[in-house]
Amino acid sequence: MKKKSGLFGLILLLIIAAIFPVNQAFGENEGEIVVTTKVVNVREGAGLSFPIVKKLTKGETYPIVNEDGDWIEIRIGAGKTGWVANWLVGKKSDSNQVKQESGQGIITGSSVRVRTGPGTTFQTVGSITKGTAVDIIEKNENWIQIKHAGIEGWVSADYLKLTKASENAVEKDTMQKKEESEQSLQTGVTLVDRLNVRSEPSKSSATLGKLNKNTTVTVYRIENDWVEIDFQGSHGWVAESYIELGKNKSETKINTTGTTARVTVSGLNVRKNASPNSKIIGSVNKDETYQVLQTTGQMTQLQLSDSKKGWVVSWYLEIENAEQTTKKKKIDVKGSKITTIHDGTILRSKPDGNSQIVAQVKEGETFSVLGMEGDWYSIKLKNGQTAYVAGWIVTIEGNAEQIQRPGVEKYLADKVIVIDPGHGGRDSGTVGVGGTLEKNLTIRTAELLRDKLHAAGAKVILTRSSNTYVPLPSRVSTSHINNADAFISLHYDSTKDQIASGITTFYYHDYQQNFASTLANSLGSTMQVPNRGSRYGDYHVIRENNRVATLIELGYLSNPVEELRITTNEYQETITTAIFNGLARYFK
Known part of the structure; x- marks a missing residue:
């Protein structure tokens, strides 16, 4: 009996070990998470559709038990675990872990422009000559963020060669570097008694409750004649005429x-x-x-x-x-030199974009600076004539700071953008004639778009950042719980007609129509493929979405010619730039 009892105990121990990993059984964890946002929901499972079992506050730490895609399982008590979204928490660094440098690269172009973000729409902050070694911060397939001699920015991957050490050190995924920024909030005071708070910015929408006169509320944003406010821990809408807006808390x-x-x-x-x-x-x-x-x-x-x-x-x-x-600043720039960074740079007779053109010069030409008026440098030409050049289209060597002209990215600063790469995991989406999987292409597009928006100062959240299956309700919930200013679902199309071609932008609700139309116009004016415009579409991620949202079919994988074009770096770069510009135009 003792032998049988011992054998039974050994079998039982093996079963327990199989069910519960050794590191859990003996209290060893896979590190810790630290809560980086004000409040984080802990859920029963790895998805936004699971019930909330606990709420965490900023600064709290918990042991990591397991990870599944974008979700982390943590220990929240004796024998109790729950799941948190990885974009709302950070991982505490292991003191024994050696931090790796991102590495270095060598500039291969003759005079490579450095930009504020990963795209040609971003401002140029300088240029670097061929053969220069630069430090690498991060990269995607088309652009690399570098640092050299006080210049930090992005250069085209075509003009930078990575060292072997760098190829191993630089990680493509930058999701762990996402920063949570507090939204710029206003306050408001209600002007009437029993003011209706509605679920949507419309008189026909459901009433969530009422507010009394002189009630102070937190204001998130203004849309047409409606104001979005905090109401009982959630969001609601009141008519703008019945609320007096106060000073923005974070603005001076x-x-x-x-x-x-x-x-x-x-x-x-x-x-x-x-x-x-x-x-x-x-x-x-x-x-x-x-x-x-x-x-x-x-x-x-x-x-x-x-x-x-x-x-x-x-x-x-x-x-x-x-x-x-x-214009009133007196900056001593004498002795400095400027170098043009564009072919056909225009030199004018006065420091004004409407003044007479004196000459046009090539990229890389250098001039001595005589003085500075506003954002314009006065320079002396070879014939002795004085001319002016805009400071944001040249680089300068000397005491003066590089002048930057605000670009469209200013409209995207602090906006909350949710990008939804269609399909994922067991759901491959459509399969191209040449074997391209839609789920792989959408995540590729999403990452390039994310990098552009992040560089413009937007807070970007991906519904999935890896090859994982995310239910449609969870994708919509990501939009709601983050109070997204815009939600974009990325897809690629397919049909039996192998000649079908083009891009289609969909909306479901009336309040989404202007957004879809703006993006469709930007795509149509940029892309060299047919633009099918914006149209009504009954898709779950926009139908059930109470935020401004659109679903875009970015081309046909069923068309063999279009599939080849879609999968190129050039197409991916152009399509994400067009969406980026469309977003900026919408928020303008």
């Missing part, structure tokens, strides 16, 4: 008393409040001048007439008569 107003501004574009929208999403109340035209009342963030308030004032995007204004403006 700049005193611009006595300052005037000249409008630099025609048809610039004037808005009711200091938000690019506020109601449009009029427009102003190029070369018109107005008194500046105040500047808050990226918006400037103008005195339009004796009784009317409004807000415009500061980017399209040229400030005049202000002590703090660059």
